[in-house]
Amino acid sequence: MNYTLGLHEVAAGTHAYLQPDGGWGWSNAGLVVGDGASLLVDTLFDLRITQRMLDSMAPVTSGAPIGTVVNTHANGDHCYGNSLVKGASIVSTDAAAHEMREVPPSMLAGLNRAPGEVGELFRHFFGEFEFDGIEMAYPDTTFTGRHTLDVGGRTVELVEVGPAHTAGDAVVFVPDTRTVFTGDILFIGGTPIVWAGPLDNWIAACDMMLAADIDTVVPGHGPVTDKDGVRQVRDYLAFVRDEATERFHGGMDAWDAARDIALNGYSQWGEFGRIAVNVDTVYRSLDPSHSSPNVVEQFKRMFTLEAGPR
Numbered sequence: 001m002n003y004t005l006g007l008h009e010v011a012a013g014t015h016a017y018l019q020p021d022g023g024w025g026w027s028n029a030g031l032v033v034g035d036g037a038s039l040l041v042d043t044l045f046d047l048r049i050t051q052r053m054l055d056s057m058a059p060v061t062s063g064a065p066i067g068t069v070v071n072t073h074a075n076g077d078h079c080y081g082n083s084l085v086k087g088a089s090i091v092s093t094d095a096a097a098h099e100m101r102e103v104p105p106s107m108l109a110g111l112n113r114a115p116g117e118v119g120e121l122f123r124h125f126f127g128e129f130e131f132d133g134i135e136m137a138y139p140d141t142t143f144t145g146r147h148t149l150d151v152g153g154r155t156v157e158l159v160e161v162g163p164a165h166t167a168g169d170a171v172v173f174v175p176d177t178r179t180v181f182t183g184d185i186l187f188i189g190g191t192p193i194v195w196a197g198p199l200d201n202w203i204a205a206c207d208m209m210l211a212a213d214i215d216t217v218v219p220g221h222g223p224v225t226d227k228d229g230v231r232q233v234r235d236y237l238a239f240v241r242d243e244a245t246e247r248f249h250g251g252m253d254a255w256d257a258a259r260d261i262a263l264n265g266y267s268q269w270g271e272f273g274r275i276a277v278n279v280d281t282v283y284r285s286l287d288p289s290h291s292s293p294n295v296v297e298q299f300k301r302m303f304t305l306e307a308g309p310r
């Protein structure tokens with residue numbers, strides 16, 4: 001399947017909405033179409049691009065309106081467009097629903113408008129998006145563990161796998177077409193970022209998908225893949241966990257460790273500077289008293305790594 005902007009039917013009545021190049025904020029979404037009703041997996045980062053997506057889905061959803069939105073996690077590029085899906089029930093894990101309230105669109109709007117170095121840094125990552133005036137629509141239905149939904153006669157299974165990428169990640173299985181929408185449990189072509197961790201939870205989520213009866217894997221960012229894509233992400237996470245753990249026990253500082261680890265082939269992946277956040281998360285899970293830098297410093301470190309010689 002071509003990795004092009006727009007709606008792609010990956011299996012019967014099962015669609016991926018893709019946004020190349022999958023970098024910061026350019027997330028994917030999914031659409032499961034049943035008899036007279038559809039389910040949307042995730043909305044997008046701002047209202048303009050979410051409306052563009054909903055318009056592209058209209059030929060399909062006119063006969064099967066979106067009755068349910070599932071937010072795979074709390075990051076804005078998967079939920080800030082919720083308010084445009086009028087009348088739909090919004091579902092997420094309990095933890096994701098809580099986390100959504102911590103970073104409202106107005107906060108990113110403020111950072112994108114900030115003067116000086118902070119504003120410049122955020123615009124480097126998020127300057128293409130418009131966060132002003134977004135009214136956030138929060139989940140009305142939350143769950144822990146597993147949650148089964150009926151979508152016009154089709155079964156959709158939500159499985160909580162966080163904390164991993166964030167506090168409340170879930171993946172969405174569509175058993176009748178052997179498809180999974182992974183949210184940001186998979187980045188393909190780009191580097192996973194482990195905000196919450198521990199990395200072991202995320203590795204376990206990959207193992208669970210590798211054991212599942214699936215053929216088609218729609219990542220949160222990047223092109224549609226299969227179990228090979230799951231394996232690559234699993235391998236990266238195990239590599240980072242092992243390399244960071246060794247340096248932690250050797251007494252190396254987390255930021256030094258992030259700069260010390262030789263990424264080899266992984267430096268070809270987009271956003272490879274996320275190693276800074278990932279190593280810090282390993283340190284935090286090994287030592288709960290480890291104090292992580294604030295989010296501005298985290299972005300500064302990623303920027304520094306990606307701008308510097310490698």
Ligand SMILES: [Zn+2]
Binds near residue numbers: 077221
């Ligand atoms: Zn994302």
